[in-house]
Amino acid sequence: MWSIISVALYLILGPVVGGLLAGFDRKISARLQGRQGPPLLQPFYDLFKLFSKQSVVVNNVQDFLVCGFLVFIVFTGGLFFSGGDLLLVFFALTLAGIFFMMSACSANSPYSAMGAQRELMQMMAYEPMVLLTAIGFYKSTGSFAVSDIIHSSVSNIAYLPGIFIGFLFILAIKFRKSPFDLSTSHHAHQEMVKGLTTELSGNILALVELSHWYENAFLLGVVGLFIINSNWWSFLIAVPVCIIAYFMEILVDNTFPRVKWEVMLKSTWLVTLVAGVINLMILSFIK
């Protein structure tokens, strides 16, 4: 019963939360740069505007692939918030990412193609850490199911501090923020025109925005999963932790420049190795 309510809440509130996160991101970034910044609801205005624009469709496949991206992101978040298997959740997330990357490959544009290649490098960089996160939760609670993890007696961050740090590190890649916004980034930070989203316009681009909002809401949910335990007041601690994590991402976004893919790959794998693997090894001794 609760799982149906959670999924329904995610379906309806997910884009609202994601859009507000994007709005806060732009406002806080502007204030950090000494500017006024757009209104908080600006991402929603952007979304509605994109829905009202003409869609310049490049080929038949691209729209289908972007819709696949949206469907699998919603499936990922829905499965997660209904208490499903965490490993399946992360695999669905990867599949959604593949759909997005393929929509860029399908366009005959050098910018899209380069963006797709960089997106593959990004996936190669963060996948080990994501899988280690799922394995860490399994080792710490004995189950992959989110519904079991949220009922553990102690917050899992006590057993998984290294994995928590590693997950926050790769969150910069998933949120598409500097220093790891190689394949496509927010609006003004372009490099190869817009990378992955170069050939998308109108309502298809709006669907990509929507998918990113669902994805961000889901990712913050995973951050909260580290904190939530069987006590009801752990929710009250998880929400500020998620907000602080998101604020740190905004701060890092404004402080660091974009790096080359070699630096991203090496630094991410180094953090995965040091923080993630050592955490797992210590956990194997304890449990």
Add this chain to the structure above:
Amino acid sequence: MVLFMLNVSKSPWLLHYDGSSCNGCDIEVLACLTPIYDVERFGVINTGNPKHADIFLITGGINKQNEPVVRQIYEQMPNPKVVVAVGICACNGGIFKECYNILGGVDTVLPVDIYVPGCAARPEAIIDGVVKAVALLDEKRRVRKEEARQ
């Protein structure tokens, strides 16, 4: 309330292109993004991708070489779109009007909606022009919807 949110004018994304400008107007356009003028508070984003843009901001005159380029960028932009010619060179060729290579202002190639004169155009004038262009965008979208209905 919902209709208010659906306006294109709430989120005008612009594409800044340098035709053959001396870069004076381009620097002023980029100055609009700095904290003193900050056009992002109107929701304006300087996107480099014509497929994402609503407003085509051109500086500099048109010559034989960039005429097909400018036309191609304009055709890549989805409707509704407006063209803003920034600086006197984009309006009618400016001080380079008599040159052998300059065909004239942007209106020799594209239908220009807003002219922002000046050499270089001041950021205040550019913002004024963009705000007028944004109001035009709403008008164009309304006309497009009515035509689609008929």
